[in-house]
Structure formats: C-alpha cells, structure tokens
Amino acid sequence: MVPVVAVTSLRRNVTAGVALGLLLVPGCHAAEHRLPHAEAISLPFSDVPGAAVGEHVVETDHSVVGYRYPLLGAGHPLTEEVRTVMAARQTAFLEELSGSGRPELRQDVSLLAASQEVVGTRLTAVSTAGMRESRESSTLWFDAGSGAVLPWTALFRDEEAVERVHVLLADVLREDYHLPLADLPGVVGEAALRAAEEPGAVEEAEGDESSPDTAGAAGAGAARDGAPSGAFDAERAREVADAWSGSPLEDVAFSTAGGLTVRMDPTQVPGAGQVSDVMLPVEPQQAEELLSELGFHAREAALSGPDPDVFLEEGPSAEGGTLDCERLKCVALTFDDGPGEHTDALMDTLAEYDAQATFYVLGSLVEEFPEALERMAAEGHELGNHTWEHDDLSGMSAKDIEADMARTNAAVRDVIGVDPPSMRPPYGALNGTVRETVGLPIILWDVDTLDWRSRNTDEVAEHAISHSTSGSVVLFHDIHESSVRAIPDVLDELHRQGFHFVTVTELFEAGLEPGDVYTDARHE
Structure with missing residues (x-):
C-alpha cells in the first residue's frame, strides 16, 4: 500500500x-x-x-x-x-x-x-x-x-474511478469532437454505453449530437469486470x-x-x-x-x-542484469577455459548484439589477460570460476578443492573487485566432495556444442542454433578461434528468433544456491 x-x-x-x-x-x-x-x-x-x-x-x-x-x-x-x-x-x-x-x-x-x-x-x-x-x-x-x-x-x-475517467474522455469526444455514442472507440465507447444505461441518464435520440448527462454515471461503481470498488x-x-x-x-x-x-x-x-x-x-x-x-x-x-x-542516490547500474527472464526468451552463452587471444574479438561481436555472456575463467590466465577481465566486467558480462588450471576436481581432496577455488576467486577479485558468483567444474566432473566444498553454485549446461572436438565453425554454429531454447545454457570455449568465428551466426539467428542474451545469474533469477547443480532454466 x-x-x-x-x-x-x-x-x-x-x-x-x-x-x-x-x-x-x-x-x-x-x-x-x-x-x-x-x-x-x-x-x-x-x-x-x-x-x-x-x-x-x-x-x-x-x-x-x-x-x-x-x-x-x-x-x-x-x-x-x-x-x-x-x-x-x-x-x-x-x-x-x-x-x-x-x-x-x-x-x-x-x-x-x-x-x-x-x-x-x-x-x-x-x-x-x-x-x-x-x-x-x-x-x-x-x-x-x-x-x-x-x-x-x-x-x-478504485475501479469506479477508472470507469469514470473513461466516461469523462467520452464526454470530450462527444461534446467537442461530435462523435456519436455508437462511434466512440474501444473501451471508451463501452464505458460511455454503460453510463448511458445508468438510471437517470439522458437518452440519446437518433442523430442527436448532444451528449447525455454522465456526471454521476459511474457513481454506482459499475466496474468493467463487475468487481467491487476499493x-x-x-x-x-x-x-x-x-x-x-x-x-x-x-x-x-x-x-x-x-x-x-x-x-x-x-x-x-x-x-x-x-x-x-x-x-x-x-x-x-x-x-x-x-x-x-x-x-x-x-x-x-x-x-x-x-x-x-x-x-x-545509487548511481548508474551496470547495463547487464536487468531483464526478467521468466517473461522472456532468454539464453545464456557461456565460454570456458579463457581468457585468451581471441576473447577480445568475441566481446566485439557480443557488443554488436547488446549480448551479455558468462566467462568461466582459469585463474592461471588472469594475470596474463587482466585487461580482458576488466572489459568483461565493464561491458556487463559475468565472470565465473573454472579452477586455477583446469584440474579434475573430482579426484582432489576437500582441502585441495578449497585452496584451488580460493586462489582463483582471489585472482578474479584482484582485477574486478568482486568474487565470481558461480563456478563450472572442468569436464563437468562432480562428486559429493566437490558439491560440498566449492562454496558456489555449480553451473553445467544443456547445449554442448562440442566445439573443442570438431573445431568446425559451421557445425558449432548450427548445433547452438538448433538446440537452444528459452532457458538454455550453451557451452563454448573462447580459446578456440573456430568457436569465436561461429558466434556471429549464432547471435544473428537467435536474435532474429527473438532471443535475449543474458548472464547465468540473470537467467536463474529465482536464485542459485552454493553446491547445487544447474544445467538450464528452461520454461517447459
């Protein structure tokens, strides 16, 4: 209230x-x-x-x-x-x-x-x-x-007031624009007809351009859907x-x-x-x-x-993170194993489509490409933890997993000022220890382009386009030039279909819990 x-x-x-x-x-x-x-x-x-x-x-x-x-x-x-x-x-x-x-x-x-x-x-x-x-x-x-x-x-x-204001518009159209009651458009005409039918309303004669006295027509609370006023x-x-x-x-x-x-x-x-x-x-x-x-x-x-x-009061917000994907066709494009020498070209393409993406970065590469991380953050992209150097976490002890995650989080934080909000385990390898130890939501995928295997630009683009649906998380690797070359076609076609390109956090707007595993946010 x-x-x-x-x-x-x-x-x-x-x-x-x-x-x-x-x-x-x-x-x-x-x-x-x-x-x-x-x-x-x-x-x-x-x-x-x-x-x-x-x-x-x-x-x-x-x-x-x-x-x-x-x-x-x-x-x-x-x-x-x-x-x-x-x-x-x-x-x-x-x-x-x-x-x-x-x-x-x-x-x-x-x-x-x-x-x-x-x-x-x-x-x-x-x-x-x-x-x-x-x-x-x-x-x-x-x-x-x-x-x-x-x-x-x-x-x-209340609803009586909503009804009444439509009647007032009808009065202006009838008195000053000389529209007959039957010619009043849409819901304005419907409200005027209800007003004319109220007890005490002046009957409009055939062809008479004068308007009825509707001063109190809505006073009985005749809301459009019949609900009581309040x-x-x-x-x-x-x-x-x-x-x-x-x-x-x-x-x-x-x-x-x-x-x-x-x-x-x-x-x-x-x-x-x-x-x-x-x-x-x-x-x-x-x-x-x-x-x-x-x-x-x-x-x-x-x-x-x-x-x-x-x-x-709060200053401008970042340009990402401001869509309600429960009401829209959204897809999260994610890129693993970078940053690398092709990441800047990828971000150039993403910018042409106002597309935000999520980059699951290796901590060992952060010092080599700090400018890429700074640009990701500045342009509304999201950074996730992909471990320090792509080790299989499912074969590691809880202590070693904690150390790896902390080291990678710190590397990202030192460059952009915040920790990654989610992580992706290399190879998608998981077990109970990993889930209990990483301390972040675990993001997998529902569309795997297998770009690391095929290295074929057309195949990668076709797979992403044909398999993506609203709520999909699509897996690419920005360390492969063939994958980066596929992104213009992916963006163009999915854009034409009405999709919006968002970060993982934005896609899962309902919330992500540490240790839980997520593959997609499909609406079906």
Whole structure:
C-alpha cells in the first residue's frame, strides 16, 4: 500500500513551477488548437539532470532494433521492468518479420514525474516497414513506498474511478469532437454505453449530437469486470489494467494545468484534423476526485519538476542484469577455459548484439589477460570460476578443492573487485566432495556444442542454433578461434528468433544456491 501523506488540493492551490517550461511535449501550443487540448508534462531521460541512460542499436540484414532505457541504480525495479517490457516488444516484432525489407523498431523512454515517492515513465515504440509506421505508448509508475512498478490504473483510487475517467474522455469526444455514442472507440465507447444505461441518464435520440448527462454515471461503481470498488493493491492494479487492455489511458500523463492528458490515435477520432496525436484533457477538478494517494504524489512530482536526488542516490547500474527472464526468451552463452587471444574479438561481436555472456575463467590466465577481465566486467558480462588450471576436481581432496577455488576467486577479485558468483567444474566432473566444498553454485549446461572436438565453425554454429531454447545454457570455449568465428551466426539467428542474451545469474533469477547443480532454466 502507498503510505498516506499530506497532499495539496487543486481546489486550494495548483502551481506549475519554472521547470515546466522544459517539460512540455514538443508540438503545438494549446492556443493553436480549436479543440480541447492538454500539454503533457514529459522530458527525455537524457535531458534529466543526474540521470543516466542505456542505449543500444542492433543492425542486421533483416531488421534494425534500437532502444533507450533509464539506469536508476543497481537492481532498480523500474529499470528492470522498462527493459523487460521493451525486450518483450522487441521479441514480438522480430517473430513477426515477414522476410522482406528491413523493418525497424525504435523504443524510447521519457520521464513523466520523479520524486522520492514516485517515478513515472512513458515507453514509446515506433515501428516502420516501408511506408507504414505504427506507434505504441504505455506508462509505468514506480512506488517507492512498496518498491512496486505499477500500471496506469494505480494512479486512480478504485475501479469506479477508472470507469469514470473513461466516461469523462467520452464526454470530450462527444461534446467537442461530435462523435456519436455508437462511434466512440474501444473501451471508451463501452464505458460511455454503460453510463448511458445508468438510471437517470439522458437518452440519446437518433442523430442527436448532444451528449447525455454522465456526471454521476459511474457513481454506482459499475466496474468493467463487475468487481467491487476499493483501494488498489499492486496485484489488483495489474488485474484491472489487464481488464482495460487497449485503453487510451495506458498512455496517461499529467498536464501543465494540473489535470490529466490522454494521448489518442487521431485515426480513432474523426474530425481531429492533420495532427500526429490527439491529446484529450481531464480537467484538474475532475482528476482530483479520481486520483489515488499514489496519483496525488505523481501529480505533485510532475508539477514540481524532477528531483535530481532520485537519480544520484545509487548511481548508474551496470547495463547487464536487468531483464526478467521468466517473461522472456532468454539464453545464456557461456565460454570456458579463457581468457585468451581471441576473447577480445568475441566481446566485439557480443557488443554488436547488446549480448551479455558468462566467462568461466582459469585463474592461471588472469594475470596474463587482466585487461580482458576488466572489459568483461565493464561491458556487463559475468565472470565465473573454472579452477586455477583446469584440474579434475573430482579426484582432489576437500582441502585441495578449497585452496584451488580460493586462489582463483582471489585472482578474479584482484582485477574486478568482486568474487565470481558461480563456478563450472572442468569436464563437468562432480562428486559429493566437490558439491560440498566449492562454496558456489555449480553451473553445467544443456547445449554442448562440442566445439573443442570438431573445431568446425559451421557445425558449432548450427548445433547452438538448433538446440537452444528459452532457458538454455550453451557451452563454448573462447580459446578456440573456430568457436569465436561461429558466434556471429549464432547471435544473428537467435536474435532474429527473438532471443535475449543474458548472464547465468540473470537467467536463474529465482536464485542459485552454493553446491547445487544447474544445467538450464528452461520454461517447459
């Protein structure tokens, strides 16, 4: 639940600080619009003082995908959710490729509000294929009190308020855009029909352009799915957002006037004219009656301008480790026995696909290639312990195993400042002593490319591509040039299929336990 604190009533005081001049969405000013219009408070993350963004573009022969997302501190829930939503949309885009042309998907994020209580973001995806262009937008709201990332429904006090705000949008479309009740689009039209059927609502005559009196239409609590009204918790907010899927309120922001502004596709609004977006207003007084406690905090944060301390508190996070693989097609590419002379070329290729990998390194090679380890850590890759010099641990005593693991951990720690989070035993050789002694999660694999045996680039690539599925851990060796040459084809094809390349720790997000053995995190 959102903590209850005092909020300023719009009935008493509505102010828009000097910062608002910087926050207006580019476009025409309200004075240039004959129809009702609202200016949304929004700012590119790249323009927010103290904020950091991650940005990547992956260009292939079949497509271009680009995305920018906020870096709000190590493990910040909003960064993870934004990246995961973008990744899911990217997968859907790639899975729908027709095989002709070179379509593009560009995703970006802007800031709607930022304070110690709440951070609001708008995610925008623009896809182009030939002369066709389509746009999707949605918003996410981080509640610092609960640590939850919530959909737009959490801005409203209950389901009655959600219903009511749709009726208010319907009123604007009917009164100012002269849309008949039967022509109102989607869920807005459904809400208006329910309002018109409420006792006391004015019946709309055939062809009459006047709108019914819907001032109290939602007052009976006729929620869309029939559930009783009440304060939202996080789970219920998501359920209600699912029930209202397709609502224009998925892209809701606060206006410079202190109300709400809702973006609609002009193709759904006949009479809107030659505009790129229809920005429907919900007046400040109307909005105040509908907002939740989180909604009041969000409105206050939007009107006050972003609090820079929100972005400076923890500093930018590493660019890896921010995807929820339980909801995505993820695969972990792992590389053993290095680092070596081909490892830098491998990382060059991984960078082209914004791919993170896990390197199980030999402690004896760390001093020879310290720059490679530094680069791995800087680019979001993960380093695992593969023993000091590739000895078979299953033939060693517990004391010798402990010494080997400690020596390798220390070598890695001396270069990158942290211990490896997992280990891989050479040859996959295990016994009870190994499991009880290594002190780290033990990562094996479910896709073995046998690259050390074949040394055939095409065979290695084909095996990895044909056997990988969501949750797979794929085994390569970066000491073999033939294996490194296979990675461009592996990345290209798995990327085209909508996979995301993550570290082992990220793949097993539910947690890894020391001494336990893991081969994959497949969803089946």
